[in-house]
Amino acid sequence: MSRVTIREVAARAGVSIGTVSAVINGKSTVKDATRSRVKAAIDSLEYRPVEAARRRLQTPREKSIGFIIKELHNPYYADIIVGAQQTAEVHGFRVICMSSEQRFEYEKEAIQTLASKDVEGIIINPALGDDPDVSHLEDLRERNIPFVLLEGMRGDFPASIVDVDNEAAAHGLTRYLVEIGHRRIAHFAGPRVSMHAGERLDGIRRALAESGLVLRAEDLVHAGAALEDGYRAGIERFAGRGPERPTAVTCFNDLIAVGLLRALHELGLRVPEDVSVTGFDDINVARYLTVPLTTMRMPRNEMGRQSAELLIRRMRQPITVPPERITLETDLVVRASTRRLA
């Protein structure tokens, strides 16, 4: 069953293809009788114009940019996308999103799909931080499709990047904990493949080292990135332990922290009296928890805005302009989940 084309509609209606085109495009130069004959033909054949064939010359195309995020489940991304939308709108672009759900294969496919939809450019939040395979990005470059990496990747792949200094942020957060008297600090780390997880861990270690402390092996828990992961890891790590426990836990992100908070509550441990907990990101819910979360705020809206801005700028420049890197600042937000040790 091959596609019904405008020609068949014209034949069925007994008119020329030009007339069918006029009907489809709502031109007023068609006699009513003819119009309804054509419409009948369209209906009976279930004709659907191939958009790709229409937009070649015609109306100044709808401009759009693609946005590939890593996962839908973290509310973190919502703010970023909204930021990108706000900026894109100003420049007359629409944003269309796809999610790689943390899978590298999906990310590649998403790039192909978006490219095939003729987006003007793509913002990519890479699923993997340190994968040596950048063929999909090279492909994009080869096709002269502008792209920007949001929260870039390790290595020195020459691309325009909007990022945050995760190492420094984690360092600052840890330093704060040390300053308020914590000596034994645990870390609920993110996914092993996550570049951020690594950077944050580095920052934590550096801050500890500066004060002659270390992250004990038993205090480094590879939790993950989701709510459930934080909860599960929390139960595992804290169940049945006596006072032999860290006085503070830094979590890879707020979701993990929320899960941990729940686990501690179930285990009868109070926050922050028994354990201080910190998150990362400052997702909306963080301040509305029963124990509001101390966390490192990621400038999510700004991340979205800047990456759209940068992408649009690059679309207008010759491709030879060297890649640009924008690093945004994080903010330490102190709330009730941490306390100064006596």
Place this chain on the structure above:
Amino acid sequence: MSRVTIREVAARAGVSIGTVSAVINGKSTVKDATRSRVKAAIDSLEYRPVEAARRRLQTPREKSIGFIIKELHNPYYADIIVGAQQTAEVHGFRVICMSSEQRFEYEKEAIQTLASKDVEGIIINPALGDDPDVSHLEDLRERNIPFVLLEGMRGDFPASIVDVDNEAAAHGLTRYLVEIGHRRIAHFAGPRVSMHAGERLDGIRRALAESGLVLRAEDLVHAGAALEDGYRAGIERFAGRGPERPTAVTCFNDLIAVGLLRALHELGLRVPEDVSVTGFDDINVARYLTVPLTTMRMPRNEMGRQSAELLIRRMRQPITVPPERITLETDLVVRASTRRLA
């Protein structure tokens, strides 16, 4: 500055357009020397093939469906989209999303954008429930682009719909509260334009009426749909009130409930000892709160799956098959935020 076409690249490289095409498509029938000459030409002209012109005959197109959601900020939608993606994948479709951010204009534009990208069909979660303007949907129908409404609209616009019986769900939830002894139940309602907000309110009223109760005017608070709304309304409604208060509050959704929980906590009211609170949706975080939330679970994954399934089915049927309606079940999830009155 008009587009650079393959012809100019061919001229610059001193070859025919066929050869340029072969290079672009990675065919191995091109001599290395020629290939690099062509690539140089592509680079220097910053040539970017017009995808729309490529995919006409060529490779069996990437099939995709569009998904227009109402807002990005509610984690509620993440599960729905993931469900749709799972089903779509099985059938070889990709899902591309756009958000209307609750604005009817954006919804219309999103439809145009997706249609212009040649998606095979569209799932729409309508921004407005009871807008009389359905021109955008009629347009879709006229263009023979299959679509499915997720959480439909009032009125009897003949479209395929996947929905939940919100009235019944709210009724069930309220009935549960009545059964455990609550007599004075308040409601933190959703946005006035939201169709669901209305339906849920209806269900609540019906359940109350069945037991000879009413929703007092002062107990109906038009909160909104976001976390902040619940918090703000909670502070406003409960600050400085004595025992003259409802014993239970039903919230439009979980986000509102979380905000309310926080407000009550700040006001020194305990949940569920002083006030019982219920949500709606059962978003992931609901069970991880310090006071886990009693709520009505929306079958989010299933909603996504079913709407994708229905859409794909309709794409394969003649358009004349009458629209189909699928209604999914909700589940009452009782947790610690509600208690039986003595």
Place this chain on the structure above:
DNA sequence: ATTGAGGTCTGAAGCGTTTCAGATTTCTGT
């Protein structure tokens, strides 16, 4: 009946690609 102005319709040209039959070039073996 004739004219001419609108109102309608037609169909070839063109959009930027891919395809592919055939032309041209290069290579291999003698």
Place this chain on the structure above:
DNA sequence: ACAGAAATCTGAAACGCTTCAGACCTCAAT
């Protein structure tokens, strides 16, 4: 040096649509 095979390249045709100059109709005015 030459035939034939293999490698490479060419360019017209086709994809499904819109556009638009011009053909054809209709009908009021003469």
